Amino acid sequence: MDYLDLDLSVTTEDMALRQTAHKFAAEVMRPVAKKLDGMSAEEAIAKDSPLWDFLKAAFKQGYHCFYLPAEVGGTGLSPLQSHIVTEELGWGSFGLTVLLSVISMPFALIAARAMLTGDMTLAETFVRPFCECKDGSMRGCWAITEVEHGSDLIACEEQIFCKPDVRWNVKARQEGAEWVINGQKAAWVSGGTIANYALLFAEMDASKGIAGGGVFFCPLDIAGVTKGKPLEKMGQRDLNQGEIFFDNARIPADYLLFGADMLMFLHSATLSNANAVMGNIATGLARASFEEALNFAKVRIQGGKPIVEHNSVRQRLAEMFAKVETCRALSRTVRAYNTAPPNGIPFLEYSVASKITCTRLALEVADEAIQLFGGNGVCREYLPEKLFRDARASLIEDGNNEILAMAAGKTIAESYPRSG
Ligand SMILES: Cc1cc2nc3c(=O)[nH]c(=O)nc-3n(C[C@H](O)[C@H](O)[C@H](O)COP(=O)(O)OP(=O)(O)OC[C@H]3O[C@@H](n4cnc5c(N)ncnc54)[C@H](O)[C@@H]3O)c2cc1C
Structure with missing residues (x-):
């Protein structure tokens, strides 16, 4: 399903990236995610698991290294393009998108150190081969x-x-x-x-x-x-x-x-990046839930007509839609700023705002999708049941939302209003 992107700075090149990512999410990610979801954790990583073919396909597309700068072999996507692609992958599967993003983390930090110090030794030994890896073997x-x-x-x-x-x-x-x-x-x-x-x-x-x-x-x-x-x-x-x-x-x-002298800065920067990505992935999940609900509402007949023709259903769809748009607007702005902050320092409180808002809203939209599906909503056969379970985990992932808010609250109390 296509959607109107209100961001007028989105170019035709950005749209093409989105279409490619969407096709991958729909045709590769979703079927594999569904299979893995139904397997035991051991089966999901066994030799014959579909996970390995998925990783090969994702690495071939460069979805393992699009967070990495072009200087070390990364795809060099702009922050906006990264956001667009991440939303599509999050639409395909929250868990597999998180996997792709953590797969790159050690290499991203080597790259960050190389950029800071100018010493490219480790980057040439590990990061470039990682970016060039096409078979999913460097994780x-x-x-x-x-x-x-x-x-x-x-x-x-x-x-x-x-x-x-x-x-x-x-x-x-x-x-x-x-x-x-x-x-x-x-x-x-x-x-x-x-x-x-x-x-x-x-x-x-x-x-x-x-x-x-x-x-x-x-x-x-x-x-x-x-x-x-x-x-x-x-x-x-x-x-x-x-x-x-x-x-x-x-x-x-x-x-x-x-080293320890850099830990506070480094940890805050890593968390800023991870939380910004989480808000981004949650946007994809929220949209997936909304689209499932809308499509279902058009075909499910109750009271002699498709339920989408009942006004209260339309109202609920409008509220879900508003939440999806809120997620995209916030997560995109935060991702764009904190990926390349003008003074080099990402602002943690904005990433936390994105993570806690988007994961919470994604859970609400997934919950409403189940409600709109009626009894079918709690059946494994339908996607909202998985989307709901995946969304629930995201409130704890990368930090419990309330603990993240505590950390962000301290910063806000001490440094609001920020200047760039
Ligand atoms: C899906 C998923 C993916 C994850 N991925 C990774 C990963 O890639 N790498 C990794 O290292 N970790 C990962 N984590 C771990 C995640 O970061 C931790 O689960 C999270 O930080 C919470 O820690 P905990 O589970 O130990 O809960 P605890 O810290 O034990 O918290 C339990 C409860 O106590 C409350 N609490 C704790 N401390 C305080 C306090 N000071 N004041 C008030 N209340 C408090 C919390 O709010 C929470 O409700 C992942 C977790 C999940 C669920």
């Missing part, structure tokens, strides 16, 4: 959450972040020209059991608590790294998740991307 993940630390790590604006007695479970200690890594990351790491590279957050300086952490690029096919079982969950079942264990795993000293 990253974002390994931050720990068994004992979920919200602690998200609330980077809160005091808990700097308490010396609240320490990372995963610890890195330097021995000569290597870092030695020990500890465990939680089962929540998206793509964790199928990734071969991690963007790893780990303790470097115990005296500073969580704030004493560093950010490492860590290959996962090295001695001392093992994985847990893939996680069974209610929503986003097409998104693989699982634990990663480190037992004296050794990586070269220069795989430390950002």
Whole structure:
């Protein structure tokens, strides 16, 4: 289904990208997402799973690297184009879009460091081959959450972040020209059991608590790294998740991307980017739910006519439509600003505003779609049931919405009004 884009700056080239992404989302993502949703977490990553063909197809299209700058081999899409493509992929499947975005995270951070320091060594070794990879074989993940630390790590604006007695479970200690890594990351790491590279957050300086952490690029096919079982969950079942264990795993000293001195800035910037993307993906899910409801309302006959001809149904569709447009307007503006902020510093509170608003609205639209489907709405046969479960998980993903709001609230209290 096509839609009118109110943004008059959208070009015909942008529209062509959207059409290609939409075709991919409709013809490749949705069928695979439906199959994965119905499988066990183990089956979903087995050798014969459709996941692998999906990844190959997505990598061929460059959907694994469109967040990366052209200087290191990325597709170099503009922030607007990234938003447009991400919305379409989110329309196809929330979970698979999250997977594609975490797959690029270790490489994106190597690229960010290369841009800051001018040292392209790691970028040439890893990022360019990643961007050129067409078979889905280079897969990253974002390994931050720990068994004992979920919200602690998200609330980077809160005091808990700097308490010396609240320490990372995963610890890195330097021995000569290597870092030695020990500890465990939680089962929540998206793509964790199928990734071969991690963007790893780990303790470097115990005296500073969580704030004493560093950010490492860590290959996962090295001695001392093992994985847990893939996680069974209610929503986003097409998104693989699982634990990663480190037992004296050794990586070269220069795989430390950002030290403790940079952690607060880096963490806030990473979260700003991740939350902006989440708002963007949620926009796609909200639109998918709205379109399902509209299409169904045109064919479901009750009271002697299609239910879309009942005024109260039209009113509900109009409210759903308004929520979708709100999601797109907010998530696009935030994504455009925070992807390339004029002074180089993304504003976390705007990304949080987008994430918490769009995920909440996406859940509301998915909920209303189920209601409009009547009894069919709670059947697995129809898409809204999956959209609802996927939307529910997004209120916790990348930080519980209320914890994100706490962090953003502190910034707002201290720095509103912002100037660019
Ligand atoms: C679908 C999905 C994908 C994810 N992907 C990743 C990933 O790729 N990488 C990764 O590392 N992690 C990932 N996560 C983990 C996610 O970031 C955490 O689940 C999230 O930060 C919440 O942490 P928690 O589950 O430990 O909950 P907790 O932090 O234990 O929170 C439990 C409850 O306590 C409340 N609470 C906690 N602290 C406070 C406080 N200080 N004040 C008031 N209330 C509080 C919370 O609001 C919440 O209601 C993912 C999670 C999901 C669901």
